[in-house]
Amino acid sequence: MNKTINKAIFPAAGLGTRFLPATKASPKEMLPIVDKPLIQYGVEECISCGIDEFIIITGKNKRAIEDHFDSAFELEENLRNAGKHKLLDEINKLEHIKFAYIRQRAALGLGHAILCAKPFVRDEPFIVILSDDVLEPGSTVLRDMIKIYEEKQSPVIAVEEVPKDEVQRYGIIDGVMKGGVYEINNLVEKPKPVDAPSNLGIIGRYILTPDIFDILEKQKPGAGGEIQLTDALRTLVKKRPIYGYAINGRRYDAGDKLGYLKATVDFALKNKELAAGFKKFLIEKIKTLK
Numbered sequence: 182m183n184k185t186i187n188k189a190i191f192p193a194a195g196l197g198t199r200f201l202p203a204t205k206a207s208p209k210e211m212l213p214i215v216d217k218p219l220i221q222y223g224v225e226e227c228i229s230c231g232i233d234e235f236i237i238i239t240g241k242n243k244r245a246i247e248d249h250f251d252s253a254f255e256l257e258e259n260l261r262n263a264g265k266h267k268l269l270d271e272i273n274k275l276e277h278i279k280f281a282y283i284r285q286r287a288a289l290g291l292g293h294a295i296l297c298a299k300p301f302v303r304d305e306p307f308i309v310i311l312s313d314d315v316l317e318p319g320s321t322v323l324r325d326m327i328k329i330y331e332e333k334q335s336p337v338i339a340v341e342e343v344p345k346d347e348v349q350r351y352g353i354i355d356g357v358m359k360g361g362v363y364e365i366n367n368l369v370e371k372p373k374p375v376d377a378p379s380n381l382g383i384i385g386r387y388i389l390t391p392d393i394f395d396i397l398e399k400q401k402p403g404a405g406g407e408i409q410l411t412d413a414l415r416t417l418v419k420k421r422p423i424y425g426y427a428i429n430g431r432r433y434d435a436g437d438k439l440g441y442l443k444a445t446v447d448f449a450l451k452n453k454e455l456a457a458g459f460k461k462f463l464i465e466k467i468k469t470l471k
């Protein structure tokens with residue numbers, strides 16, 4: 182039976198150490214690309230696929246995320262009185278969306294963060310979005326993954342070929358390509374290049390089924406001493422198929438300074454108000470570079 186997917190989980194309790202000092206007191210999920218925080222890009226990607234229930238796993242110093250998706254009475258009044266209706270619509274456009282927040286008491290890893298959502302997901306399939314993996318505007322990755330899930334009724338994970346010397350930054354899958362998707366037979370979290378079964382890295386888009394929770398409950402800490410989702414998926418793939426979807430289009434690791442800068446440049450060049458001026462600046466700038 183086809184089950185529609187309604188829920189998306191956003192783990193957002195990480196410490197954001199790659200972006201210190203910016204992330205000392207502010208969540209990395211709130212870093213803006215042009216004028217929107219990272220997490221909102223992920224939320225809007227889900228909304229465009231019909232998802233309207235969001236569970237955000239937060240931690241210490243993450244209050245700004247809740248405030249961002251809440252109403253802002255004083256600001257709204259000000260914008261209304263100033264006749265700034267476009268901005269008012271912009272800040273209110275997600276007001277019909279349901280957000281729930283769960284506080285992860287300690288940053289024990291991605292697997293543990295997902296487990297925190299168990300009481301709210303129960304027996305439904307769900308999406309997991311890692312906000313620092315940003316997809317290019319108009320990406321169809323999530324939509325494509327939902328289609329694969331609906332056909333296969335089994336978990337689907339986004340993957341991308343990554344440089345061989347960067348495999349230790351990712352979960353790496355081993356799989357066989359059949360009919361446009363990888364049938365996964367193994368997954369390893371952050372392997373050394375010599376131990377990596379391939380260079381297919383897991384990207385922060387997952388469609389998971391609730392049977393992952395029972396495995397996560399028993400999952401021992403793995404890479405980095407954290408409870409890893411990848412390790413739980415390795416147990417799950419022995420019981421049921423898991424599929425890997427090779428993403429089309431560009432993905433930015435916006436949790437990394439260089440990746441963040443690349444995303445900012447590309448998104449600014451696609452922004453109607455900024456593109457012309459920014460392009461002019463870049464062309465002039467490039468002339469001065471060696």
Ligand code: G1P
Nearest residue numbers: 291314351352382383384385411
């Ligand atoms: C997490 C996952 C990893 C995945 C990566 C994608 O790692 O554990 O398997 O490849 O996200 O961004 P993190 O980047 O949180 O260390």
